[in-house]
Amino acid sequence: MRSSHARLGESKPEAKAPNQTTSDRLMSSHPQQRPQGSVRYDHSGRVVLVTGGSNGIGLAICRGFSQAGASVLCADIAEYPDLNDPNVHFVRSDVANPSDCQHAVELALEKWGALDVLVNNAAIQPASSYVRLEDLKTQDFERMLAINFSGYTFMAQHALRAMRKQQCGVVINIASGQAHRTTRGVPVYGPIKAANVLQAMQWGVEYARDGIRVLSVSPGAIDTPLVRATLEAQGGERELANRHPLGRIGTPEEIANAVLWLSSRDASFITGTDLAVDGGLGALGAFAEPYPMR
Numbered sequence: 001m002r003s004s005h006a007r008l009g010e011s012k013p014e015a016k017a018p019n020q021t022t023s024d025r026l027m028s029s030h031p032q033q034r035p036q037g038s039v040r041y042d043h044s045g046r047v048v049l050v051t052g053g054s055n056g057i058g059l060a061i062c063r064g065f066s067q068a069g070a071s072v073l074c075a076d077i078a079e080y081p082d083l084n085d086p087n088v089h090f091v092r093s094d095v096a097n098p099s100d101c102q103h104a105v106e107l108a109l110e111k112w113g114a115l116d117v118l119v120n121n122a123a124i125q126p127a128s129s130y131v132r133l134e135d136l137k138t139q140d141f142e143r144m145l146a147i148n149f150s151g152y153t154f155m156a157q158h159a160l161r162a163m164r165k166q167q168c169g170v171v172i173n174i175a176s177g178q179a180h181r182t183t184r185g186v187p188v189y190g191p192i193k194a195a196n197v198l199q200a201m202q203w204g205v206e207y208a209r210d211g212i213r214v215l216s217v218s219p220g221a222i223d224t225p226l227v228r229a230t231l232e233a234q235g236g237e238r239e240l241a242n243r244h245p246l247g248r249i250g251t252p253e254e255i256a257n258a259v260l261w262l263s264s265r266d267a268s269f270i271t272g273t274d275l276a277v278d279g280g281l282g283a284l285g286a287f288a289e290p291y292p293m294r
């Protein structure tokens with residue numbers, strides 16, 4: 001993600017060295033003394049549909065697949081920022097609208113003749129939804145349900161139909177750490193994210209014998225516009241970073257890396273399950289002493 005603001009959890013911002021990625025910079029608060037290893041993915045020839053790919057995590061996923069040689073269709077209500085990337089095609093779609101979902105899948109099939117990967121990523125968490133259930137506005141609830149739950153369902157419905165004809169494909173639902181544990185003041189975001197995990201499990205079981213794998217990925221806090229918009233409601237920047245055992249929040253690229261792996265043949269025996277990419281957030285017990293603030 002390119003932006004001018006300081007990265008969350010980055011206590012000592014450093015000048016960006018040539019070839020240094022966002023992940024490198026976020027992780028530089030704890031420099032590694034030994035070689036770390038890396039993995040490169042080849043998705044050439046594959047067709048990938050990413051919802052909500054114009055910002056944050058979705059943008060990193062689009063860029064990751066593009067760099068790995070895939071043809072990518074970004075379906076979003078906001079325009080894709082890298083319109084000169086020849087591997088990425090943008091279609092304006094509101095995933096809450098079933099006919100937009102159908103159109104996006106049909107467009108991928110028309111353009112490239114197949115659909116290999118669907119990443120259900122578009123979701124919203126308006127600041128006004130951080131309330132007790134009794135104070136939740138009906139329009140906030142209906143919009144979150146329409147995008148975060150129905151949008152995943154409509155997209156998968158059309159994608160799975162195409163994948164079943166091919167007898168192969170991968171669907172990845174971006175869920176959340178809030179699918180697995182909760183706190184005060186988030187009455188619907190987490191429950192819908194829990195449903196995204198169950199969707200992946202159910203669809204994974206249903207379509208396994210058709211050569212299709214379905215998974216969910218549950219991020220911890222990731223430095224994106226969605227998180228930036230609700231920082232105060234989440235206790236502020238340093239507090240949010242400190243809640244993660246790794247002492248920082250994640251980068252969109254760290255979620256994209258998990259998606260690039262899970263959707264590849266290297267993850268061929270993994271389906272119907274969830275992967276936490278959360279800096280240890282989910283492992284930290286509620287009984288644990290909070291980390292001292294630095």
Ligand SMILES: NC(=O)c1ccc[n+]([C@@H]2O[C@H](COP(=O)([O-])OP(=O)(O)OC[C@H]3O[C@@H](n4cnc5c(N)ncnc54)[C@H](O)[C@@H]3O)[C@@H](O)[C@H]2O)c1
Binds near residue numbers: 222
């Ligand atoms: N950022 C985090 O810390 C975090 C943590 C856990 C899970 N997630 C999940 O990751 C996913 C991406 O989150 P993000 O932080 O990158 O969000 P973001 O707000 O930065 O980006 C979301 C994208 O979705 C698009 N979008 C919104 N409504 C849409 C609609 N109706 N149809 C199509 N596109 C639409 C937006 O235009 C935007 O490009 C979401 O599913 C979110 O719940 C994020």
